[in-house]
Amino acid sequence: MEKVVTVVKGMRTDMENMNNVGLYIHVPFCQSKCKYCNFYSLTGRDNLIAPYFNALEKEIASYPRLNLDTIYFGGGTPTFAGVEELVNLINFTHKHHNVENCEITIECNPRTIDLQGFKKLKNAGVNRISIGLQSANDDELKSLGRTHTFADFLECYNFVREAGFENISIDLMFGLSGQCLHNFSETLEAVRKLNVMHISTYTLKVEDGTPLARENPTLPNDDMVTDMYELTVEILAENGFERYEISNFAKKGYQSQHNLKYWKCFDYIGVGAAAHSCFDGKRYFNVESVKNYTSGKGRARGCELEPTPEEFIFLGLRLTEGVSIREFEERFTVNLYDYAGEKIEKLVAKGLLKEGRGRIFIPPELMFVSNAIMCEFV
Secondary structure, eight states: OOOOOOOOTTOOSSGGGTTEEEEEEEEOEESSOOTTOOSSOEESOGGGHHHHHHHHHHHHHTSOOOEEEEEEEEESOGGGGOHHHHHHHHHHHHHHSEEEEEEEEEEEOTTSOOHHHHHHHHHTTOOEEEEEEEOSOHHHHHHHTOSOOHHHHHHHHHHHHHTTOOEEEEEEEESOTTOOHHHHHHHHHHHHTSOOSEEEEEEOOOOTTSHHHHHOOOOOOHHHHHHHHHHHHHHHHHTTOEEEETTEEEOTTOOOHHHHHHHHTOOEEEESTTOEEEETTEEEEOOSOHHHHHTTOSOOEEEEEOOOHHHHHHHHTTBTTOEEHHHHHHHHSSOHHHHHHHHHHHHHHTTSOEEETTEEEOOGGGGGGHHHHHGGGO
16 A cells, blocks of 8 residues: 655755755856766857846746855856856845855856956855866866866866865766776876865766767776776775765865755755756746747746655665655654655665664665665655
């Protein structure tokens, strides 16, 4: 018999998140498109930037006054769209919503912003910068279609530091075509020497329809990719980084508060073309069209009640802390073991899940192959 579950809209056990909302702002403009990218983004359409930001203001203002504790500019390449546009939008958001003690992140790529630009962002209240590095090897960067070198990245990083930013995150990729463990270890060594607080590491995935898929590259085998991941965990742990999610590592106190909203099913609003939201008991998304978005025809599609218990478990198991039994019951008014006890007990017996501290979680040594475990709950 299926369990009957009541979704308690807006239930929060973390008091700091009870009345707070995250804001994701999608800026889909790029200097050029990376070979592996399947995100919605545009190149060569600079004439659309100004009307697009006008439309962003309208969507942000359409919500009742909210308490925002995270703002995240993603893309695309937000800094390519222009620092003045970003600063103006931040100031506009302050006028329409409560923005206090807010983590404000902006993604950037090297060669899209200079020192003065970072200083302007800092003065506007931005306090977290995420730089897309991917690799310290110039040949690997070229194979990915990146438009920068490692030297360009170092210049960008130094700009960020000189502008006064402390909370700096770097994106890395591994499992690249022709990449060996030695090459990837050199990238980790280069990053280890920097004073960054957060590192995200992702396995390269060849998505259908991308230029990289048409090249049909030969990628490292699964054993090699696993070795790269385990080396990442080892080296970053030795240098003070705690793995708090499958692909994310942070020094103490520097976890991405915005991304934690996704994994913990807290409220967030996404504005812009192709942006997704999870707010007020609903999931919805904007269409993938800047033209429709700027004309007001691309908002709020595909609503459904959220989150499901399965989603809550699936996303929670991405975190090293796992799923809180108490939070599950408070949110869905049913005990976690009454809902999914047979699956949990089976996985625990096989050593694929552990119980402790009032939580269920995936053993650290199995985090890299956790998808197969999490899918048991979908």
